Every structure is written in C-alpha cells, then in structure tokens.
Amino acid sequence: MENFVYHHPVKIIFGRQALDQLNKELTALGRRVLLVYGQNSAVRSGLHGRITDLLNGSGIELIEFAGVRPNPLHSTVQQGILRAREAHCETIVAVGGGSVIDTAKAISAGVLVAHDVWQFFNGKKSVRQSLPLITIPTAAGSGSETNHGMVITHDEHGLKFGFAHRHLYPRVCLADPSLTCTVPTDQTIYGCVDALCHCLEPYLTTKAAGIEFQRRFLESTAQTLIEATRGCLENPGSFTLRSALLWSSMMAMSPISTAGLGRVYHSLHVLEHGLSALHEIPHGAGLAALLTSWLTCHLEQFRVPISRWGEKVFDLGGAEKPSATIDAVHGLLESLGVPLSLGDLGLTEQDLGAVASHAAAQLEVRRIPGLDEARALEILKRAL
Amino acid sequence: MENFVYHHPVKIIFGRQALDQLNKELTALGRRVLLVYGQNSAVRSGLHGRITDLLNGSGIELIEFAGVRPNPLHSTVQQGILRAREAHCETIVAVGGGSVIDTAKAISAGVLVAHDVWQFFNGKKSVRQSLPLITIPTAAGSGSETNHGMVITHDEHGLKFGFAHRHLYPRVCLADPSLTCTVPTDQTIYGCVDALCHCLEPYLTTKAAGIEFQRRFLESTAQTLIEATRGCLENPGSFTLRSALLWSSMMAMSPISTAGLGRVYHSLHVLEHGLSALHEIPHGAGLAALLTSWLTCHLEQFRVPISRWGEKVFDLGGAEKPSATIDAVHGLLESLGVPLSLGDLGLTEQDLGAVASHAAAQLEVRRIPGLDEARALEILKRAL
Numbered sequence: 001m002e003n004f005v006y007h008h009p010v011k012i013i014f015g016r017q018a019l020d021q022l023n024k025e026l027t028a029l030g031r032r033v034l035l036v037y038g039q040n041s042a043v044r045s046g047l048h049g050r051i052t053d054l055l056n057g058s059g060i061e062l063i064e065f066a067g068v069r070p071n072p073l074h075s076t077v078q079q080g081i082l083r084a085r086e087a088h089c090e091t092i093v094a095v096g097g098g099s100v101i102d103t104a105k106a107i108s109a110g111v112l113v114a115h116d117v118w119q120f121f122n123g124k125k126s127v128r129q130s131l132p133l134i135t136i137p138t139a140a141g142s143g144s145e146t147n148h149g150m151v152i153t154h155d156e157h158g159l160k161f162g163f164a165h166r167h168l169y170p171r172v173c174l175a176d177p178s179l180t181c182t183v184p185t186d187q188t189i190y191g192c193v194d195a196l197c198h199c200l201e202p203y204l205t206t207k208a209a210g211i212e213f214q215r216r217f218l219e220s221t222a223q224t225l226i227e228a229t230r231g232c233l234e235n236p237g238s239f240t241l242r243s244a245l246l247w248s249s250m251m252a253m254s255p256i257s258t259a260g261l262g263r264v265y266h267s268l269h270v271l272e273h274g275l276s277a278l279h280e281i282p283h284g285a286g287l288a289a290l291l292t293s294w295l296t297c298h299l300e301q302f303r304v305p306i307s308r309w310g311e312k313v314f315d316l317g318g319a320e321k322p323s324a325t326i327d328a329v330h331g332l333l334e335s336l337g338v339p340l341s342l343g344d345l346g347l348t349e350q351d352l353g354a355v356a357s358h359a360a361a362q363l364e365v366r367r368i369p370g371l372d373e374a375r376a377l378e379i380l381k382r383a384l
Numbered sequence: 385m386e387n388f389v390y391h392h393p394v395k396i397i398f399g400r401q402a403l404d405q406l407n408k409e410l411t412a413l414g415r416r417v418l419l420v421y422g423q424n425s426a427v428r429s430g431l432h433g434r435i436t437d438l439l440n441g442s443g444i445e446l447i448e449f450a451g452v453r454p455n456p457l458h459s460t461v462q463q464g465i466l467r468a469r470e471a472h473c474e475t476i477v478a479v480g481g482g483s484v485i486d487t488a489k490a491i492s493a494g495v496l497v498a499h500d501v502w503q504f505f506n507g508k509k510s511v512r513q514s515l516p517l518i519t520i521p522t523a524a525g526s527g528s529e530t531n532h533g534m535v536i537t538h539d540e541h542g543l544k545f546g547f548a549h550r551h552l553y554p555r556v557c558l559a560d561p562s563l564t565c566t567v568p569t570d571q572t573i574y575g576c577v578d579a580l581c582h583c584l585e586p587y588l589t590t591k592a593a594g595i596e597f598q599r600r601f602l603e604s605t606a607q608t609l610i611e612a613t614r615g616c617l618e619n620p621g622s623f624t625l626r627s628a629l630l631w632s633s634m635m636a637m638s639p640i641s642t643a644g645l646g647r648v649y650h651s652l653h654v655l656e657h658g659l660s661a662l663h664e665i666p667h668g669a670g671l672a673a674l675l676t677s678w679l680t681c682h683l684e685q686f687r688v689p690i691s692r693w694g695e696k697v698f699d700l701g702g703a704e705k706p707s708a709t710i711d712a713v714h715g716l717l718e719s720l721g722v723p724l725s726l727g728d729l730g731l732t733e734q735d736l737g738a739v740a741s742h743a744a745a746q747l748e749v750r751r752i753p754g755l756d757e758a759r760a761l762e763i764l765k766r767a768l
Contacts, residue, residue: 001398001399001624001627001628001631002399003398003399003400003401003402004398004399005395005396005397005398006395006396006398007394007395007396008392009393009395010391011389011390011391012389012390012391013389014385014387014388014389014390014643014644015385015386015387015388016387017387018387209624210624210625210627210628212607212608212611212612212628213604213605213608213628213631213632213635216600216604216607216608217601217604219604220597220600220601220603220604221597223596223600224596224597224600227596228596240385240593240594241594243385243594243644244385244594244596244597247385247597247643247644248597251597256640259398259631260398260627260631
C-alpha cells in the first residue's frame with residue numbers, strides 16, 4: 001500500500017426515513033438555505049413539496065434554484081452563486097442526481113471566492129472553504145452525494161472538466177433509496193456503468209503492492225453493482241434492490257475504494273468528458289460506448305489485473321486470457337442494452353479529432369499519464 | 385439492508401511518515417496533552433522519545449500517563465481522569481495497542497463528567513462529549529484506533545464490559561505500520577483472531593436482506609486478515625504485510641463492516657470477556673479457545689451463513705456442510721498455534737460457572753439475544 005489519508009467525514013443517513021432528519025441537520029448548519037434541483041422531476045414526484053412541508057414552520061428559509069440540466073453548465077453555477085450571494089445563503093441543499101449535486105458543490109465553493117469558479121477546474125486555484133452542503137440523491141450512480149468530486153461543462157469554452165477537493169465533501173447525505181425507485185431504465189443502467197468504471201479505472205491503473213483488500217473491495221463492489229442493476233431492471237420498484245444499488249455506487253466512489261492505491265488515473269472518464277462536452281450524450285452512455293475499446297487498447301499494459309477482474313467479477317474460472325474479460329464486459333454491456341460504439345451514439349470519424357483534443361486539454365491540467373492526444377484518437381477510432 | 389447512519393469521522397493518516405503529522409494535528413486540538421501509554425515497549429522501542437522530540441519546541445505540553453496493562457482496569461482509568469483534570473488537559477494522545485487506546489477513550493469521556501466512568505459501561509449513563517483523542521497504534525487487531533468502542537475491566541467488581549458511542553471516535557489516527565513490525569508473534573496472532581471474530585459475529589447474526597455488499601466486504605476482510613497474518617509470521621518485519629494487517633483489522637471493526645446489517649450481536653466477545661475478566665488471559669487467546677465451540681453450538685441457527693463463510697473465505701468449493709467450515713476454522717487456529725480449548729488456557733470445569741455468570745451480567749446490560757447463562761455454560765463446557 002502507498003501512504004494515504006483516509007478522511008470521509010460525510011454523515012450518511014440511509015434508509016426509508018432519511019428525509020425526516022432534514023430539519024434537524026439543517027438547523028445545525030444554517031437557516032438561509034439555497035435549494036438546488038433539476039428540471040421537473042423533483043416537483044412532479046412530489047419530493048419538492050415534501051421538503052417544503054418538512055421545513056414549514058421551522059424558521060428555515062428556502063431560496064429556490066431550479067433548472068439544473070444533465071451535463072451541468074458553468075453558466076448555471078454562476079447564476080447559482082449570484083442567487084446564493086444575493087440571498088445571503090448559509091447552506092445548500094441539493095436534491096437530484098449527480099448533475100444537481102455537482103452544481104451545488106461548485107456553488108458551495110464558488111460563492112466564497114472573488115474569482116471565476118472555473119479556476120478550480122482549470123487548476124489555477126484551490127478550494128479553501130465552502131458552504132455546508134446536504135445532499136438528497138434521487139438517482140444512484142455518480143456517487144457525488146457522498147464524495148468530494150464534481151464535473152462541470154464550461155458552455156463558452158466547450159470544456160467538461162472534473163475536480164475534487166476535501167472541502168467539497170457534503171456534510172450530510174440523506175439517502176432514501178425509495179426516491180430512486182422511479183429512475184428511468186436507461187438512467188439506472190448509465191448510473192451502473194458510471195460506478196462500474198469508477199471501480200475498474202483505479203483497479204487497473206494502480207501500481208501499489210500489497211493491496212489485496214482494495215482489489216477485493218473493488219471486485220465486490222462491481223459484482224454487487226451488476227447484480228443490483230440486473231435486479232432493478234426486472235423489478236424497478238424494489239426497495240431492497242434500489243438500496244443495494246445506491247449503497248454500492250456510493251462505495252464505488254468513496255475514498256475507501258482508492259485508499260492505499262497511490263496515484264491512479266481515470267483516463268476513460270477523461271475521454272468520455274470530451275464526448276459529452278461536445279455532444280448531448282449521457283455520461284454513462286459515453287462510457288459504455290468507449291469501455292471495450294479503452295480496455296482493448298490497454299490490454300497489454302493491464303494484462304494481469306484485466307485477467308483477474310474477469311476471474312473474480314465474471315467468474316471466468318481459470319481463464320488466463322485478458323481478452324476473455326473484455327468479451328465478458330462487452331457481453332454485460334450488450335445485455336444491458338447500452339450503446340456499444342460511438343456509431344451507436346451518432347458520431348462519425350469527423351467528430352473524433354475534437355474529442356481527442358478535448359481530452360488533451362484535460363490531460364494537460366490534471367497530468368494524467370498513459371494517455372495523450374494520439375492515443376486518445378486511437379481509442380476513439382476503435383470505438384467507432 | 386436495514387436503515388442505518390454511517391458516520392466515521394476519524395481522519396486516518398496511514399503510512400511511513402504518519403507520525404510527522406502529530407505536531408500539526410495536535411496544534412489544532414489543544415496544547416495541554418495527556419500522553420497515555422503502556423508498560424515498557426513505547427519507551428524501549430524509542431517511540432516515546434521520538435514523540436517528545438517531535439513536539440520539542442512546539443509549545444505543546446505533554447503530561448505523562450504510563451503503565452496501562454493488558455485487559456485494562458477501571459482503576460487505571462480513574463487515575464488517568466484525575467491526572468488529566470489536575471493538569472487541565474485539553475486533548476489526549478494514546479500510544480499503544482487496544483488496551484492503551486480503550487483506556488484513553490474512557491478517560492476522554494470520563495474527565496468531563498462528575499459520575500463514575502463505569503456508569504457508561506453498566507448502561508446507566510451515556511456519553512455527551514469527550515476530549516479530542518489522537519491514536520498512534522503499535523499493534524494491529526483491536527481496531528480501537530479508528531473505531532468508537534472500548535472495553536474495560538472493573539477490578540473491584542471483576543467485570544469486563546464493552547461500550548461504544550459516537551463521541552468515542554478518535555479525531556485522528558496516525559497509523560504507521562512500521563511501528564507494528566516488532567509485535568511479538570503471539571500478539572500478532574491474537575490480533576488477527578480478534579479482528580476475524582469481529583468479521584464473523586455480525587456476518588452470522590444479521591437478519592437483514594439485500595446485504596450482498598456487506599457479506600462480500602466481511603469475507604474479503606477476513607481473507608486479507610488471514611493472508612496478511614500468515615505472511616507476517618513468516619516475515620515479521622515486512623512493511624507491506626504489516627500494512628495489510630493493520631488496514632484490514634481497522635476495516636474489520638470500522639462502521640462500514642456493519643452498515644445496513646441492523647441489529648447484530650457479539651455473543652462470542654461477551655463470553656470471552658468473562659474469561660479475561662476472571663483469568664489473566666489475552667483477549668485473542670480466549671476468543672480462539674472458544675471459537676470452535678461457539679460455532680458448533682450455533683451450527684443449526686446459522687447453517688446458511690456458516691456454509692457460505694466456508695465457501696468464500698476458505699474456498700470450500702461447493703461444500704454444503706457447515707461442519708466443513710468449522711473444521712476449516714479449527715484448522716486455521718491450529719496452524720496459527722493458538723490455544724484450542726479452555727483446558728489449554730489452564731481452566732477446569734469448576735471455573736466455568738463464574739464465567740457464564742459474568743456473561744449473564746453483560747447480557748442483562750446490553751440485551752444481547754441468543755445467549756443466556758445456561759447456553760453460555762453449554763458453550764464453555766464444550767470448549768473445555
């Protein structure tokens with residue numbers, strides 16, 4: 001294991017009555033609250049009404065900030081920062097999926113600095129403080145509700161960048177799996193693919209020795225993700241299966257999953273960010289379309305861990321060929337009915353140069369080894 | 385999964401340079417520090433000197449409190465509380481194994497109340513606050529360095545009771561595995577047995593459904609514990625193996641290991657506390673001597689999870705008989721060279737009644753189902 005600091009301070013209140021703790025948890029953090037949510041579903045599902053009812057008469061003032069869209073935008077974050085400043089918000093509640101929560105995180109740090117919030121993403125500034133954040137996830141997959149990462153698209157520059165900092169951990173996550181029972185099928189699957197890639201990328205890219213515990217943790221998380229997703233597709237309203245999916249996706253992106261692994265990198269994610277920055281593609285769909293190609297292009301480099309992944313996650317007993325693992329991953333994606341190629345997503349060869357060049361821009365900021373613009377293009381071409 | 389709150393606020397700084405952070409972490413918590421440690425090893429190993437050197441000139445004042453013994457005593461805690469009060473300590477540093485850290489936890493809560501600290505253990509009072517605690521573990525196994533539990537023996541009453549509370553989480557754990565490289569062989573093994581039982585007890589006693597992630601987590605942790613311990617016995621000075629053992633034993637007793645399992649109980653631990661309360665027996669040795677008997681007496685009740693444990697942890701492919709798992713556990717204990725019966729520990733049938741009656745006293749306070757005095761006696765007799 002490599003030296004590491006494990007500090008995961010978020011308090012996760014998990015289960016059916018989680019939302020009932022909102023009033024108590026908020027009161028400890030501040031009374032003027034920016035309520036960040038998405039486009040329609042929180043209102044339509046009645047969740048928005050439930051939250052306002054819960055806080056009715058509590059003396060807590062909700063300042064509404066609605067309309068966050070998937071692949072959330074820098075311009076939306078800026079509007080949120082203005083709104084929070086005008087209303088002197090002391091704390092933030094985010095109700096939604098990863099896009100809403102990432103937007104809330106960017107607001108929570110951006111509201112306390114004079115510079116453009118994008119400077120966190122382009123590596124020019126670091127976070128020193130943030131407004132306290134409570135998350136109420138309505139979809140499983142991104143893990144953002146309990147981790148310290150965020151991904152934002154700069155609408156003007158056409159860049160989608162990720163950033164993580166310990167000051168971005170939410171204070172409290174109120175995780176009621178029943179809020180995820182109505183997530184549409186495609187989003188359920190994309191959430192699974194996202195979390196699965198978050199297990200696979202550190203698993204393959206670590207160079208640390210003596211990490212049997214972590215390998216098993218990542219394998220176990222991946223197996224649970226796959227089983228729970230398959231279960232949810234058959235039985236979307238199952239509280240038990242939605243619980244397993246929400247919890248395992250949180251674990252996939254919790255700091256425990258990378259503790260002791262040393263430097264790991266997420267070049268598949270970086271590559272996908274280029275796709276969904278430049279095209280209206282759900283993040284999980286982009287990952288799915290790239291995954292087999294990304295693995296194939298890394299086959300020699302990651303021969304040993306790719307083989308082990310197949311043995312442990314897909315029960316490929318005794319199979320020594322990494323290509324059998326890639327076949328199994330492909331078979332899984334096929335069975336889930338996700339886009340299997342960039343062609344399936346409507347891209348053509350002419351689109352690939354811009355995506356590769358986007359990856360190069362992110363690589364420059366985050367210094368991710370093992371991928372450059374030429375290699376990115378190679379992976380993209382193979383994924384067509 | 386059952387509803388749960390997952391909140392593990394301790395900051396774990398893990399690796400070779402962990403101790404270097406002591407000054408910085410302490411400065412944030414308080415300048416008058418009670419330094420709690422054991423009998424000789426911290427001084428003999430030079431660790432005590434290293435700590436005083438680190439803090440030299442920092443303005444931090446160390447108030448020494450040495451001499452904590454294994455199976456730590458209530459009277460020692462009381463002395464520590466007096467010492468911390470007289471010196472107006474603001475914070476505590478514990479350097480040692482589970483006994484030292486448990487003593488430090490009891491002092492951290494006891495110093496802030498007017499009543500006898502034993503009232504936490506006998507269920508008459510709860511903890512509302514505590515002095516901040518930094519732990520520096522020198523042995524793997526108890527998990528106390530990063531969890532919220534403590535076990536103390538009341539010398540006058542002859543009772544050994546455990547207690548856990550969220551205010552007992554250490555603030556920071558400085559975990560340098562190289563400090564555990566010189567742990568004697570028997571203590572290395574006993575630490576492994578302790579952590580292993582902490583995996584097995586919740587695994588067998590949970591009644592929650594949809595907990596595949598947790599089952600896999602506990603199986604993975606147990607496998608890593610066994611492998612790392614075997615490795616350390618062959619190569620005691622290996623930093624890599626000591627890291628794996630320290631980290632997996634922390635995980636065995638971290639709140640993640642029981643999240644979502646609902647009510648679980650530790651009747652094997654309760655039984656063992658009677659042994660080491662009344663006899664000078666290391667905790668891990670007592671657990672080892674009882675484990676096979678405890679499993680055998682629960683064979684019908686836990687038939688399914690016992691079989692699965694064998695399949696996953698001991699690779700008993702397709703074995704459906706839970707007795708095969710018990711044989712494998714027995715074989716493991718035999719290979720580790722631990723006491724395999726109460727006779728090996730020097731006990732005779734006359735000693736058993738008092739041990740069973742001790743268990744009954746703890747059961748009454750903690751309301752642990754599945755065990756009463758008669759059943760305790762049955763397990764003890766079978767373990768002779």
